[in-house]
Amino acid sequence: MTSTDVTAVSKPRAQAGWKRLLLSEYLVLVLTVFYFAVMWTIVPEIATADTLLDILRAMMPLLVVAIGQTFVLIVAGIDLSAPSIIAMASVVGASVLTGDGGYANGTGFEIIAGILAFIAVGAVIGTFNGLCTTRFNMPSFIVTLTTMMFFSGAAIWYTTVHTDASSIGNLPRGFIGIGQGTFFGGLPFSLFVVLVVGGAAHFILSRTVYGRWLYAVGLNPRAAAVSGVPVRRVIFWAFVISGVCAAIASILYTGRLETGTPVLGQRILLDVIGAAVIGGVSLFGGKGKILWTIFGVLFLTVIDKSLQLMGLPIASVFAIKGSIILAAAVIDAVRHRVLVRG
Amino acid sequence: MKLSRREFTVGALLAAGTMGLPIMVKAQGTKTVALLFDSLVSPFWVSGIEIMREKAKANGWETLENISDFDDNKQFEQVKAMIGRKVDGILIIQTDSKAVIPAIRAANEAGIPMVHFNRPPAESDAYSVAIQADNRKIMADTVQFLVDEAKKMGGKYKACLLIGDLGDVNAIQRRDGFFDVVDKNADMIEVVARVSTEWNADKAFAGLTNALQANPDINFLVTSSDFMHPQIEQVLQTAGKWHKRGEEGHVLFAGFDGDEGAYARLKDGYLDACGVQNLFLEVDMAFQAFIDMWAGKKPEKLLLDPGFVITQANLTEKQDEMWGYTVWKKQNG
């Protein structure tokens, strides 16, 4: 970079409406709506109240994981271990909850104990990831890659220790309600959980000291350190938050499926990171908002749901999904160039 | 803002690709059945979905498809999407027997009949019909045949089992069927290798190669699925152990499923036995269950396909029931 001799460059003013749209942070939302409208003509069922509610329900757990991931991405890290946290928490939590000889079965506290077990798994794995990246200066990509491999294997191993079957069922009704229950006549209870998590995450990122520190560490860790930001602590907690978010998502998934299974969430990793990045969160740190992540997750969920409704062969599903993501990315890239050109 | 011509062209192409999705037209007055598979990794599933498509067409039904890629949650989403499309019946191959229960409940609530193909769900209060091959028994019978062969020849045997995905019930039932028999004959057969394949050809290849490296004297080989035959053949060939029955150094070899590759290897004398799932029967049973449920009947929750063991001895007599033979016949004129 040469030192620019331009003193102040403010955002270029957009003249045309479509241009303003292209440049706004709501672009992904607009693309989603546009896509939805197109799909409406192909599968009218997508616009029924049931399907819409379904989309909402399907979004929820993915969104919680993506919110956790957003924290890690902002500090320029990556958490590949989220799926294995979901799986591990699912079987450990279920082994505490289950009526088939669960550790807390019959104590009367099984639901509380179970939920604590879920969260504990997420917190422990997140802590491990955080410690390794901050104390031993290991790249987060590889740390979380190894924790992903380890706990994916460990989840299956744990299940075999606990039961002869491939999963742990017979979970208490009260727990299942978390994943399946509704409130206000039809809104999923998971929405409530997500509102709390998302609200808290948004608050942390935009209104608290820790939030500002996250961005500072992501933008320039050395400058942050000199400015008195406890860089290691900030990164450490980002991983813990990501771990706990994955564990909360695991509660929702496990509750929905009424089963603790060791293969839960194994395929969602690229969806999670993809959603955040499509929303606009940068893989290189310092850039991201909860709202953007929500848009990204919504975008991917709507695509998935529409493809499911169409019931096409898997080859077309893959090709279409990939093309749509690529098209969205191209539009985003063009937008960035417009921003630079002014 | 200027779009270069290149950007425009690419953008336009991508947009055209997105818009050009096949327009779905829902036929009036016919039945629509959803086929929800968790994967199409082995010929068993591929042939299964093809047979279903054909038979559904013959019945005048429409089909919709979804593949969940082993993701229980995604499959749940797919069931809900199918309910959203108001299909008349849902045929499902779930990954996990317990995690599918909410999906059954959802189908019950919507009044849509659900049939589980090849894998039954766990016990629950929800109602659905499952068609299943008797995995454990078929595998036990198959291995029993192999053991009997071994006894005839005498001597000690070193066995290797290729296990499927440890998260899959079928894999576990087949493994258990194997050990039901082998454990009873522990004096004669020593299991020296259990290769974890995760239903992955490439892992199977590497795992078996390593196992043969560690135990070059393996002479008793059972695979949990026939789709791994090509890898097994490749490994045994490389190790110089691929011989027909009756030839010096033949490895006792049994498979499971009954696909076209298994038929070919039986015919050529490399494979000793194969536990066959009767795919035609299973599809018929499944579709009959739909028809019954539409008619207001309530079939049994679990309908078993007894399957059978096909061996060198009964090959010509039984081959017409083996689905792999039909596929093989089609492929080889």
Place this chain on the structure above:
Amino acid sequence: MNGYRNRFAMLALQNAPLLLFAVLVIVFGLMSDRFLTPVNFLNIINQSSHIAIIAIGMTFVLLIAGIDLSVGANMYLSAAILGVFFVGMPPLVAFPLVAVLGLAFGAFNGFMITQLRVAAFITTLSTLFIGRGIALYFSGNKMVPFSKDVLTFGRTAYLGIPSAIWVFALVLIIALIVLKMTTFGRQVYAVGADPDAAAKAGINVRRVTFAVYCICGVCAAVGGLVSGSQVAVASSTFGFQKEFPVIAAAVLGGTSLFGGRGGVLGTVFGAVLIQTVENGLVMTNANPYIYPLVISVIIFIAVFTDSSRTTVLERLERRKIRVEPD
């Protein structure tokens, strides 16, 4: 005395990955008498060749701080096309054609990244889906069998060395020459260290970027060929999630995800290390449930020692202002 101990520690640290490798070999060797044999050694290399070949391509991409998630899809697409369309062709004709297809796949990634400026992560994430979708379409979800010639190639040994290793060696030598001996190779390092500076220095950054994705594409296709000719068929999960072991091999070998640091020899070492562990576990008839646990622990230890080494070395090699007597 102190200095001597320091020097010893330095030596140990600098060769930490090798030490780890040695320890593993000794442990497995003690546990199974078939592990430490020349045949098994060849076997390990043979089995790691396809991962190593793809990881060599990935190393080029990582060196410029890029990433390619689509290698697994590329592998599958190449293998599917080989099995479906190039049935009657002799391998000598079919293989180069497949490599060219891999190149085209990589070129598409490169085009999106350099010309349309889409982030590499997103580009290759979407081509992962698209590539797999196209391959599934060609294969009709079925297992794609390969021709007799391909299978024969896959199990033949030339001069006692399996064909896969020959291909692997060829790819490695070419990669080494390109990286170390050509202007392009040195420019890859320059672009990885600082793309802005590279542009100012007059390096055509876009062309270098485009080229590394092409190289990665070719390597993925060749890796697909090698693996395909060994395992005899391409099922619909062929190459699925291969991007992870491939990247792990490169990173284990000391290539940085942030560009500019690393090389193909290290990558090959990483790939062989992973395969050694898998092989050793089978040789010792370990419980299959613990495979992923052991492998991940060993990768972890390797990266852990590497990171501590870097930290310590940086401290020791910090520029001195004063020269103090010992």
Place this chain on the structure above:
Amino acid sequence: MSAAASVSAAPAAGAPLLEIEGLCKSFFGVEVLHKVGFTVHAGRVLGLVGENGSGKSTTMNIIGGVHQMDSGRIMFGGADYRPKGPRDASKQGIAFIHQELNLFRNLSIAENLFITEFPKLVPGLPFIDRGAARKRASELLAAVDLDIPPTTLVNRLSQGERQLVEIAKALGAKAKIIIFDEPTTSLTTRETDRLFDIINKLRQQGIAIIYISHILDDIMRLCDDIVVLRDGNLVGKALKADMTIERMISLMVGRNIDQLFPPRDSAIAAGPPVLEVRNITQRGTVKDISFSLRAGEVLGVSGLMGAGRSELARILFGIDDFGSGEIIVNGKALTKPTPTVCMDNGMAFLTEDRRAEGLMMEAPIDHNIALSSLQAYAGGFAHKIDSTRLNADVSKMSASVQIGARDIANTLVKNLSGGNQQKVVIGKWLLREPTVFILDEPTRGIDVGAKNEVYKIINRLAAGGAGILMISSEIEELVGMSDRIMVMAHGEIRATFERGAFDREELLRAAMWDGIRSNAK
């Protein structure tokens, strides 16, 4: 010839090598160059001066092919010259040595020299002839008097050595014109002398030099012709003989700066020192450092590059460890200092490299200013920020340090000039109201006007009762601003001078104490 030519007072020998006429350039609709024109001659050094934002870099970027001109005309060697890119410019014989050096630290010297065109083993084939590369690299290094094996990684070179490698690279490309953009900002005095020797040698070889610098002394020392820019306009063009530093300054700022160094009326406070350092020693960097700093005092630290000044500052602020000694801040001994502990005790630290350690370039101004003070504006369980109070104070601070940007919440720091960026860093620290402020090269790479404003801020701060430790490589600056100057060399304090006893030569002599050994590797 255009109107600008009438200002010319430079009769040059022979035909000009490079003729620039009516050069115009706008960014985002803002005109940054307006009809600039001058000539460059072979075998002469042209000095280009002007404040940041005056258009120097843009002019050079156009010549170097980084930017394209909007209108105007450049003749190079008698032909029309319109480079398509940096590569094209360098092919045609114009080398541009950027302020932030363009070397790849992970490659060797030889590789850096030939990164675009290695000597080939066989012509037409892409294989590098390493032997030939090494040999030619050695020759080029010899031409710039650098006696280091060409296989050395650039990582291991000092800043001055890297500069020489850049020049060698220009020579290797057979450059007819070499442009230097602020080449001496990170060089030691000795390295600067060496650079000037080399430049003189190049001049004798008939190479034309364009030399951009804020250090007007250097311009006077080195250049034959001088061109002054202001706000994108050419405001002065003269032979060195016809120019003085004072005239340059007044041309640059458009007004007379009577005093670059504003006078300070406040006095050093009596009472205990705000910072006391006792026998700080760290193996390999500093030895036995002791001094004290009083409220209201400006203590200058002089020395060559690599004398251990920045290292000392980093130790004092808790960034690097130290072996033994004591740091006492406001009467309190800091046993295990970290930046947070130091900040809590009233310290602040402006680092020498603002890009790497001072700023979040991609963040807006207000976020940068607030970064160090967030906790003071937060409370409660979640540490929620009181944004009303914070924004008010940040705006006030931004106005008080005179950052020239209208919208501090939406202007990214990377879009600011160097001077404004430095003010953002200063503002960040002032918001904490520090009692001990360590400034490491506070005016590096910023223009005269901004320097003057920084000095005023320093004076204001001292008047407010803060103790200031100012590290600088510009002796003039130290002499102009300090109450006391410590000279460091070889990781030790060699001498301390009181105001009134400042003597440029003495200061240099103390700094140069076995400087030869400390710089030789």
